Amino acid sequence: MPKTPVQFRINGTDKAVFADGGQSLLDVIRREVGDTAPKYGCGQGTCGACMVLIDGEPHLSCILLAEMADGRSIETASNLDQGGQIHPLQDAFMTHFAAQCGFCTPGMLMAAKALLDKVPNPTREQVIDAISDNLCRCTGYEPIINAILDAAQNPSRRSA
Amino acid sequence: MAKHRGRGMAAINYPIGLNLGGDPSQALVHSNPTGKFTVALSSIDLGQGMKSVTRQIAAETLGIPVDDVYVDTADSDTGPHCMGSFASRGTHRVGNAVIAAAKEARGVMMEAAAEELEVDAGDLETDGKGNIHVRGAPHRSITVKEVAIAAQFRQGRTISGRGIFLIPMSGVDPETGAMKPVTTYAHACLVADVEVDDETGDVAVLKMNSAYELGRALNPRMVEQQLVGGAWMGMSHALYETTEPYYPDRDHGPSDFNEYLMPGPGDIAPHDIAVLERPAADGPFGGKGPGEMCANPVLPAVANAIFNAVGIRIDELPITPEKVLRGLKSQGGAKPPQVPFGGPKPNGAARP
Numbered sequence: 001m002p003k004t005p006v007q008f009r010i011n012g013t014d015k016a017v018f019a020d021g022g023q024s025l026l027d028v029i030r031r032e033v034g035d036t037a038p039k040y041g042c043g044q045g046t047c048g049a050c051m052v053l054i055d056g057e058p059h060l061s062c063i064l065l066a067e068m069a070d071g072r073s074i075e076t077a078s079n080l081d082q083g084g085q086i087h088p089l090q091d092a093f094m095t096h097f098a099a100q101c102g103f104c105t106p107g108m109l110m111a112a113k114a115l116l117d118k119v120p121n122p123t124r125e126q127v128i129d130a131i132s133d134n135l136c137r138c139t140g141y142e143p144i145i146n147a148i149l150d151a152a153q154n155p156s157r158r159s160a
Numbered sequence: 161m162a163k164h165r166g167r168g169m170a171a172i173n174y175p176i177g178l179n180l181g182g183d184p185s186q187a188l189v190h191s192n193p194t195g196k197f198t199v200a201l202s203s204i205d206l207g208q209g210m211k212s213v214t215r216q217i218a219a220e221t222l223g224i225p226v227d228d229v230y231v232d233t234a235d236s237d238t239g240p241h242c243m244g245s246f247a248s249r250g251t252h253r254v255g256n257a258v259i260a261a262a263k264e265a266r267g268v269m270m271e272a273a274a275e276e277l278e279v280d281a282g283d284l285e286t287d288g289k290g291n292i293h294v295r296g297a298p299h300r301s302i303t304v305k306e307v308a309i310a311a312q313f314r315q316g317r318t319i320s321g322r323g324i325f326l327i328p329m330s331g332v333d334p335e336t337g338a339m340k341p342v343t344t345y346a347h348a349c350l351v352a353d354v355e356v357d358d359e360t361g362d363v364a365v366l367k368m369n370s371a372y373e374l375g376r377a378l379n380p381r382m383v384e385q386q387l388v389g390g391a392w393m394g395m396s397h398a399l400y401e402t403t404e405p406y407y408p409d410r411d412h413g414p415s416d417f418n419e420y421l422m423p424g425p426g427d428i429a430p431h432d433i434a435v436l437e438r439p440a441a442d443g444p445f446g447g448k449g450p451g452e453m454c455a456n457p458v459l460p461a462v463a464n465a466i467f468n469a470v471g472i473r474i475d476e477l478p479i480t481p482e483k484v485l486r487g488l489k490s491q492g493g494a495k496p497p498q499v500p501f502g503g504p505k506p507n508g509a510a511r512p
Contacts, residue, residue, distance in 0.1 A: 046417035097385040101207030128425045135417065138207050140392025141425035143385060 008069045010035065011079035019066035026050045026061035028069075029076065037077040037106045041135075048134030051107035052076050058114040060133070077106035080113070089113060092151035093144070100138030107134050112148045121152055161359040164494050165366070166469025170460035171349040174453040175342035176440075177249035177327070184326035185249075186240035187257040189218060189265040191319035193312045195290065195305025196228045197265070202239030203254045208451075209382040210250045216378060217255045217444050221262035222269070223286025224304055240322075248451020251378065252344065255444030256325035264321025269304070272311040272319060276302050344440040346448045347373040350391070350457035352429075354465040358494045361481030363466060365395050365429040370457065373436040375448030380435070383450055387433050390454025395429065396422045397455065398462040402478050470494035 003018035017032040041049030045063035053075040080087035099105045115130035188200040205211040211231045219226040273292040274281035293301035311317040332339045350370040377383040400421040414420035439446020472487035
């Protein structure tokens with residue numbers, strides 16, 4: 001099957017890859033780019049573990065064809081920490097024990113980031129709505145909701 | 161057609177581990193020349209906190225900072241044998257094995273330190289910050305790192321320890337069936353408030369209040385985390401999850417996450433938790449562990465609350481809207497029991 005050249009920016013770096021026909025964006029990010037933050041969970045766009053931001057919008061990368069990212073800018077959870085400082089969301093997730101096994105966390109963080117970038121002071125209902133594409137098996141969601149609300153209320157928080 | 165509120169409770173006496181077939185776990189501890197220690201296990205941390213708790217236990221027993229302990233686990237090729245992470249046994253069984261291994265390693269560490277300081281090992285103590293000094297004379301001190309280097313390069317000692325925790329297998333009395341399957345029990349009580357819609361059969365959990373007694377909470381934040389998440393799982397088992405809704409018939413069973421129902425972030429109920437600590441005599445630093453008990457009481461409490469709300473007893477899980485409606489139909493509508501748990505219903509409606 002012919003390969004398709006795809007160019008995109010990921011976490012601020014321009015990348016050019018040859019994608020196989022039918023290859024998902026998640027597969028390209030994990031195998032070709034080598035960024036394993038987005039996870040392969042259900043592979044059918046239900047669990048949200050593969051969530052990345054494309055031009056600031058949350059997308060399920062396991063059900064997107066790699067070609068669809070051509071010319072776009074992608075952000076993954078690997079890009080959250082900046083200059084040795086973890087992101088306020090990461091800090092809040094740690095403080096609130098918002099992860100147990102951690103498999104949903106990269107997707108949850110991106111869903112939360114997409115929300116806070118648009119709505120700096122969301123209501124609890126808006127937070128629930130933002131993460132309702134993401135399944136979590138361990139936490140019961142409550143600590144995740146609390147962490148996102150805390151990060152919104154304290155955007156300058158940093159771990160000591 | 162109306163929504164009916166009800167309250168149900170459940171109390172449990174929960175066994176920690178099961179030694180009907182013997183239930184051992186092992187641990188190996190050794191120092192590195194950096195003064196840090198490695199704990200080798202093959203127990204699994206599924207996110208419940210095994211690695212953090214065994215790390216704390218090893219550091220406390222060795223008398224060194226938690227930062228100086230590394231737990232290497234989950235690989236049965238490189239760790240000693242463990243029965244596994246099940247039966248809520250992790251903290252209790254593996255924790256005790258780690259204590260035994262760390263005690264032995266600490267003994268060698270103190271001997272090595274005694275040789276360097278030219279004192280009796282019995283006169284030495286650790287400060288928990290990476291130093292060993294003579295009791296009552298803190299200036300006669302040596303770092304754990306210096307001891308580890310001396311043991312490795314000068315004394316020719318391995319600072320290491322082996323630990324196993326085994327409760328002997330309990331036989332069953334053929335006459336009476338009596339047995340002693342466990343040595344310690346954890347306890348819990350949970351109250352669930354629900355609302356049952358008699359038109360749709362939908363059950364919503366409105367509120368949970370619980371108290372858990374689980375020995376000493378070795379890591380209180382992780383205990384809380386486990387209890388919050390576990391209660392969500394219990395609610396999910398009570399009302400949502402099944403692979404065979406018409407068991408043993410597989411028809412209409414879910415085949416993926418689109419069809420496998422679980423409560424989402426919008427379906428969770430507020431949950432107030434009280435943790436009671438009653439250290440277990442044979443637990444590591446008194447710990448038992450929340451384990452599976454964090455999910456268990458939710459199921460009967462929800463079933464009891466539904467009975468309290470509409471008077472139907474559903475004894476097959478999950479309690480789906482279909483089962484609620486069938487129950488209501490066969491009973492001829494919602495008929496809350498006349499004598500609830502001794503008081504008015506939670507929505508304040510007085511009882512006749």
